Amino acid sequence: MRRLLPQPSLRRKVVIGYYAVAALIAVASAFSFGELKALEDKMILAERMSELFDATLEVRRFERNYFLYGQDADRAETGEYLARVRQLLDANRAILLAVETPSRLAEFRTLLDRYGAELAAFAPGNKRAPAGREPRLRALGKDLVAIAEEMAGAERRLVQSSLARFRGFLVVFIGASVAFVVALGKALSRSVAGPLKELESSVAAVSAGKRGRLYSRSRDREVVAVIEAFNHMLKELELRQKNLVRSEKLASLGTMLSGVAHELNNPLSNISTSCQILLEELDEADPAMQQEMLEQIDQQTGRARNIVRSLLDFTREREFRRETVALRPLVEQTLGFVRGEVPAKTAIKIDIPDDVAVFADPQRLQQALLNLIKNSVEALAGRGEIDVSARKLAAQAGDALGDVSCDVAGDAVDIVIADDGPG
Numbered sequence: 019m020r021r022l023l024p025q026p027s028l029r030r031k032v033v034i035g036y037y038a039v040a041a042l043i044a045v046a047s048a049f050s051f052g053e054l055k056a057l058e059d060k061m062i063l064a065e066r067m068s069e070l071f072d073a074t075l076e077v078r079r080f081e082r083n084y085f086l087y088g089q090d091a092d093r094a095e096t097g098e099y100l101a102r103v104r105q106l107l108d109a110n111r112a113i114l115l116a117v118e119t120p121s122r123l124a125e126f127r128t129l130l131d132r133y134g135a136e137l138a139a140f141a142p143g144n145k146r147a148p149a150g151r152e153p154r155l156r157a158l159g160k161d162l163v164a165i166a167e168e169m170a171g172a173e174r175r176l177v178q179s180s181l182a183r184f185r186g187f188l189v190v191f192i193g194a195s196v197a198f199v200v201a202l203g204k205a206l207s208r209s210v211a212g213p214l215k216e217l218e219s220s221v222a223a224v225s226a227g228k229r230g231r232l233y234s235r236s237r238d239r240e241v242v243a244v245i246e247a248f249n250h251m252l253k254e255l256e257l258r259q260k261n262l263v264r265s266e267k268l269a270s271l272g273t274m275l276s277g278v279a280h281e282l283n284n285p286l287s288n289i290s291t292s293c294q295i296l297l298e299e300l301d302e303a304d305p306a307m308q309q310e311m312l313e314q315i316d317q318q319t320g321r322a323r324n325i326v327r328s329l330l331d332f333t334r335e336r337e338f339r340r341e342t343v344a345l346r347p348l349v350e351q352t353l354g355f356v357r358g359e360v361p362a363k364t365a366i367k368i369d370i371p372d373d374v375a376v377f378a379d380p381q382r383l384q385q386a387l388l389n390l391i392k393n394s395v396e397a398l399a400g401r402g403e404i405d406v407s408a409r410k411l412a413a414q415a416g417d418a419l420g421d422v423s424c425d426v427a428g429d430a431v432d433i434v435i436a437d438d439g440p441g
Contacts, residue, residue: 035202035205038198038199038202039199039202042194042195042198043330044333045190046195049187050184053180053183053184053187054184056180057177057180057181057184059113059116060116060173060176060177060180061177062113063110063113063114063116063117063173063362064173064174064177066110066113066114066210066388067117067169067170068170068172069106069113070103070107070110070114070166070169070170071166071167071170072107072167073099073102073103073106074103074162074163074166075134075163075166076095076099076102077096077099077100077103077159077162077358078159078160078162078163079155080093080095080096080099081096081137081155081159083095084096084140085152085156093137096135096137097283100130100133100134102139103130103162103166104127104130104134105122107126107127107130111123113167113414116176117169117173117176118169119171120173122165122169125165126162126165126166126169129158129161129162129165130162132158133155133158133159133162136151136154136155136158137155139151140155185340188388191316203234216244217244221248227236231249231252285318285319285322286318286322288314288318289314289315289318289319289322292311292312292314292315292318293315295306295311296312297309339379340377340378340379341377341378341379341380342375342377343375343376343377343378343380344372344374345370345374345376345408345431345433346368346370346371346372346374346408347381348380348384348387349368349370349387349406350368351384352384352387352388352391353366353391353406356388356391356392356395360396361398361400361401363400363401363402364395364400364401364402364403364404365400365402365403366391366403366404366406367403367404367405367406368406368407369405369406369407369408370406370407370408371408371409373402373410374408374410374431375431376431387406387433387435390435391404391406391435394435394436394437394439396436397437397440398438398439398440399439402437402438402439403437403438404435404436404437405434405435405436405437406433406434406435407433407434407436408431408433408434409431409432410429410430410431410432410434411429411430411431411432412429412430
């Protein structure tokens with residue numbers, strides 16, 4: 019048993035696109051949050067490194083003052099800032115390991131201890147430094163500042179690299195987001211706007227009479243459902259239109275029957291009269307006269323046959339089909355259907371050149387002419403005149419043809435059915 023694949027859906031595609039964008043934003047947000055958190059940690063590290071470096075510089079500054087002025091207060095300040103450096107080093111060891119190796123921190127701590135031991139050799143009130151102690155203390159202080167400055171520089175470079183990486187991520191993310199949104203927009207345009215545009219063109223073709231059904235290459239469930247519903251509606255409209263035309267024909271048929279009966283009565287009367295004459299003078303009639311009577315019977319039979327054929331053509335159900343139709347014979351045939359219903363004081367005049375023809379469905383054009391002529395007959399109420407005329411026109415698109423503005427280019431035919439009744 020073959021397994022049926024799920025039918026594609028516009029809604030599903032839109033939802034997938036929505037979740038794809040949401041996932042992209044979520045991933046970017048999570049990464050940005052992580053980067054910002056790491057940057058925050060580095061900023062804290064930078065603050066600690068700045069405090070450590072500043073405290074180291076203060077140690078050197080008070081050291082210089084002590085050797086320059088020999089004041090015990092400067093030596094005491096040097097010791098206090100030295101203790102501050104030790105405290106910062108011990109309290110932030112875990113953080114400092116992010117920029118320096120354990121051996122480098124141990125070296126820095128050793129220098130601090132040696133510097134403290136050398137500083138302790140300077141007793142309070144002693145204005146003269148012990149022999150050889152001052153150069154060693156100055157050298158140790160210089161090494162302390164060098165290492166502290168090196169660690170601060172490493173930390174600054176670390177922050178700068180984090181900022182550069184985050185900036186690069188933002189650039190890549192923005193570029194990827196733009197590319198993804200453009201690609202997603204094109205995909206949705208092909209999946210949504212494309213079928214809708216195709217559907218619009220198909221509807222326009224149906225309304226213009228170029229096709230009888232909607233078609234689309236899309237297999238999305240919503241588009242297929244709309245097309246099926248529209249085609250079902252077109253089918254129902256077609257059936258109702260046929261029923262309406264059939265009803266109009268039946269209504270017209272009742273009016274036409276009296277006219278057709280009148281038209282048939284004349285040839286049948288001629289046939290009957292000719293037959294009676296032949297029967298009465300069968301043995302005595304001149305052969306020439308018999309030949310003439312038989313020709314009249316044949317002519318009247320053909321006339322009756324043509325009347326019945328016209329009636330059958332009018333009532334026969336057939337598909338819409340356009341062809342070149344000579345207008346005057348069609349109008350004369352249509353008048354023959356209603357002649358029995360036209361009062362004696364109602365005159366119908368035809369002013370249509372023999373060369374006027376139209377490209378139309380004869381049956382439906384005749385139905386329209388019949389309805390218009392019947393309306394004029396009813397409007398005259400037994401007395402008046404009906405003029406049926408037609409003329410060729412040549413026009414450009416948008417020109418006014420007759421009394422109506424028609425969007426047509428090339429030759430056209432203006433058909434006028436006018437009466438002198440009220441209204």
